[in-house]
Amino acid sequence: MTRNEKSEVIAKLESEFKNAQAIVVCDYRGLSVKKLEALRNAAREQNVKVQVVKNTLAKIALKNVEKEGMDLKDTNIYVWGEDQLSVTKVVAKFEETNQDLFKIKTAHIEGEVASVEKVKALSKMPSRDELIAMLLQVWNAPIQNFTIGLNALKEKKEQSA
Numbered sequence: 001m002t003r004n005e006k007s008e009v010i011a012k013l014e015s016e017f018k019n020a021q022a023i024v025v026c027d028y029r030g031l032s033v034k035k036l037e038a039l040r041n042a043a044r045e046q047n048v049k050v051q052v053v054k055n056t057l058a059k060i061a062l063k064n065v066e067k068e069g070m071d072l073k074d075t076n077i078y079v080w081g082e083d084q085l086s087v088t089k090v091v092a093k094f095e096e097t098n099q100d101l102f103k104i105k106t107a108h109i110e111g112e113v114a115s116v117e118k119v120k121a122l123s124k125m126p127s128r129d130e131l132i133a134m135l136l137q138v139w140n141a142p143i144q145n146f147t148i149g150l151n152a153l154k155e156k157k158e159q160s161a
Contacts, residue, residue, distance in 0.1 A: 006057060013061035016049060022084035023062075023108045024091045024119060025070055028052070028077040030101040036077075039102075043090050048081035062108070069113040070106045084109050085127050092123035 001009075017023060028036065043050045055072040062068055081087045088109075095102050107114040109122070126134070 009053070009057050010061050010064070013053065013058065014064050017061055017067060017080065018065045019082055020080040020087075021082055021109070022087040022122075023067065023070075023078060023080040024087055025072065025076050025078055025105045025107065026091060026095070027075060027103045027105055028101070029075045031098065035098060035101070039077075039090075039094050042094060043079060043081075046081070046086040046090050047083070048079060048087050048090050050077060050079050052077050067108045067111075070108055076105065083128075085122060085125060088119050088123040089127070092120050 031039075040050050053076070055076060058076070058078060059072055062070065079087055079091050088107075091104055095104055104116045104119055106116070107119045109118065
């Protein structure tokens with residue numbers, strides 16, 4: 001890789017990492033190409049980006065966007081996106097199905113280095129759409145119960161008449 005190619009990769013990563021709310025670093029050693037493609041497809045559906053990058057280039061890009069502190073060693077795959085819940089859900093779900101070969105190592109979430117436990121805890125939280133659905137269900141329940149009660153009252157009146 002030439003110096004110009006490296007600087008292009010760093011510039012691209014900087015622009016991507018700057019807007020990312022979550023960056024998760026995982027060990028993918030031993031994963032087949034087919035399984036890596038499955039990870040990429042799952043990530044693409046959630047608008048999450050996945051890329052294997054040399055650690056030195058990633059360190060430079062992370063330092064330039066002031067997201068330092070992660071321990072980057074060995075073989076790493078970087079997963080990032082603007083929605084931290086989507087990123088954590090993609091990574092945690094993939095780790096569950098590929099426990100032997102895929103491990104979450106570290107992450108940078110909300111401006112600080114996060115542990116594996118925090119990544120897994122965030123992955124279990126409901127997404128924005130799920131929260132909106134729950135809220136609508138709560139708002140709809142009194143109206144729904146009121147109409148069921150009115151309908152029951154109407155049927156009772158019709159039976160007595």
